[in-house]
Amino acid sequence: xxxxxxxxxxxxxxxxxxxxxxxxxxxxxxxxxxxxxxxxxxxxxxxxxxxxxxxxxxxxxxxxxxxxxxxxxxxxxxxxxxxxxxxxxxxxxxxxxxxxxxxxxxxxxxxxxxxxxxxxxxxxxxxxxxxxxxxxxxxxxxxxxxxxxxxxxxxxxxxxxxxxxxxxxxxxxxxxxxxxxxxxxxxxxx
Amino acid sequence: xxxxxxxxxxxxxxxxxxxxxxxxxxxxxxxxxxxxxxxxxxxxxxxxxxxxxxxxxxxxxxxxxxxxxxxxxxxxxxxxxxxxxxxxxxxxxxxxxxxxxxxxxxxxxxxxxxxxxxxxxxxxxxxxxxxxxxxxxxxxxxxxxxxxxxxxxxxxxxxxxxxxxxxxxxxxxxxxxxxxxxxxxxxxxx
Numbered sequence: 001x002x003x004x005x006x007x008x009x010x011x012x013x014x015x016x017x018x019x020x021x022x023x024x025x026x027x028x029x030x031x032x033x034x035x036x037x038x039x040x041x042x043x044x045x046x047x048x049x050x051x052x053x054x055x056x057x058x059x060x061x062x063x064x065x066x067x068x069x070x071x072x073x074x075x076x077x078x079x080x081x082x083x084x085x086x087x088x089x090x091x092x093x094x095x096x097x098x099x100x101x102x103x104x105x106x107x108x109x110x111x112x113x114x115x116x117x118x119x120x121x122x123x124x125x126x127x128x129x130x131x132x133x134x135x136x137x138x139x140x141x142x143x144x145x146x147x148x149x150x151x152x153x154x155x156x157x158x159x160x161x162x163x164x165x166x167x168x169x170x171x172x173x174x175x176x177x178x179x180x181x182x183x184x185x186x187x188x189x190x
Numbered sequence: 191x192x193x194x195x196x197x198x199x200x201x202x203x204x205x206x207x208x209x210x211x212x213x214x215x216x217x218x219x220x221x222x223x224x225x226x227x228x229x230x231x232x233x234x235x236x237x238x239x240x241x242x243x244x245x246x247x248x249x250x251x252x253x254x255x256x257x258x259x260x261x262x263x264x265x266x267x268x269x270x271x272x273x274x275x276x277x278x279x280x281x282x283x284x285x286x287x288x289x290x291x292x293x294x295x296x297x298x299x300x301x302x303x304x305x306x307x308x309x310x311x312x313x314x315x316x317x318x319x320x321x322x323x324x325x326x327x328x329x330x331x332x333x334x335x336x337x338x339x340x341x342x343x344x345x346x347x348x349x350x351x352x353x354x355x356x357x358x359x360x361x362x363x364x365x366x367x368x369x370x371x372x373x374x375x376x377x378x379x380x
Contacts, residue, residue, distance in 0.1 A: 001195045001198075002194070002195065002196060002197070002198070003193055003194065003195050003197065003198035004193065004195070005191045005192065005194070005195045005201075005223070006191075006192060006193070007191050007192070007193065008192070008193035008198045008199075008200070009198075010198070011195075021263065034196070034261065035223060035264055036261055036262060036264065036291065037226045037229060037262055037263075037264055038226045039226065039229065039301060047203065071224065071226055072226060072227055072301075073211065073226065073227075074225055074226065074227055074295070074299040075296055075299065076293070077294030077295065077296060077363045078294050078301060079294075079361070079363070080294075099292065099359065099361065102268065102270075102289065104266070104267030104268050105269075106265055106266065106267060108242065109265065109267060111229060111262075111265040128208065168209065169359060171269070171289065173267045173269070
């Protein structure tokens with residue numbers, strides 16, 4: 001951020017009175033510009049013994065496989081965002097079963113929520129955002145071609161939990177270590 | 191938003207190519223300025239048969255009672271945000287038990303997450319953000335002086351669930367109707 005979105009003057013970084021963090025502040029109109037994490041909402045759609053994945057037609061990770069998910073918009077709920085993204089990316093209408101993974105991704109300032117969902121009929125198709133959409137059994141999952149670590153996490157939890165039929169909420173915390181590797185920790189309260 | 195935060199020129203509202211929503215777009219440097227919901231994270235701290243509430247020292251709702259909660263910051267997890275807010279607002283160090291309420295508040299573009307937490311010792315105090323901090327038994331809750339509808343929801347769920355000892359995640363959807371009243375709906379998947 002270089003300029004104030006309210007008045008167009010240059011902003012500076014400072015700690016506002018009563019605050020304890022650096023913010024972009026406009027010295028001209030005194031607006032404080034807060035920056036906060038964004039929510040990624042999506043679904044893990046299940047049809048019989050298979051899950052639905054999308055092959056990305058957009059950057060980043062063009063050509064890799066992902067669950068249908070994307071940025072939550074203003075004016076919608078987290079569930080509505082997850083359903084909308086599934087429709088937009090996979091042309092699939094699913095029924096949400098429950099919130100399944102909640103991952104704080106610290107190095108990109110995102111919180112990802114994946115809902116476990118049922119796909120009542122095997123109806124789906126490629127879209128502007130997906131080169132290809134298809135169902136995968138556990139044996140067919142392209143583990144080496146997944147777009148994001150969070151997608152692998154959700155799928156591993158799903159196939160493990162499917163054995164018991166109990167799908168508890170998984171609270172995760174992803175961070176990039178000093179060596180650049182991404183560490184994943186389960187919430188301490190599980 | 192009136193000006194581009196990247197180059198300082200005036201922005202206009204339009205639907206970018208490949209998008210289906212109006213965004214603020216800079217015709218000069220072509221930056222698209224997305225606006226997304228923000229996360230409010232907080233705790234419902236429990237000590238023996240009492241819960242901890244804070245009387246707000248800041249607007250909005252100055253002087254009314256709330257659970258310790260506030261905007262999640264970049265670079266932290268949802269749990270870290272909830273713990274930080276509890277420390278900042280109530281000078282209380284709690285231990286998170288589980289995610290308890292997840293509320294999409296559509297008319298203000300917020301998603302509120304309240305964690306059920308244990309206060310190991312009755313140690314807390316007023317702060318820059320709280321005029322007063324105290325423990326309340328169920329009979330003492332100032333129901334008519336709560337700052338936000340979401341706080342009443344969380345407390346009502348807590349006192350009801352306490353009878354069984356089971357505290358399932360409550361998925362809520364708050365919206366303002368055409369008549370200005372705030373409607374609250376439970377997620378359909380519960």
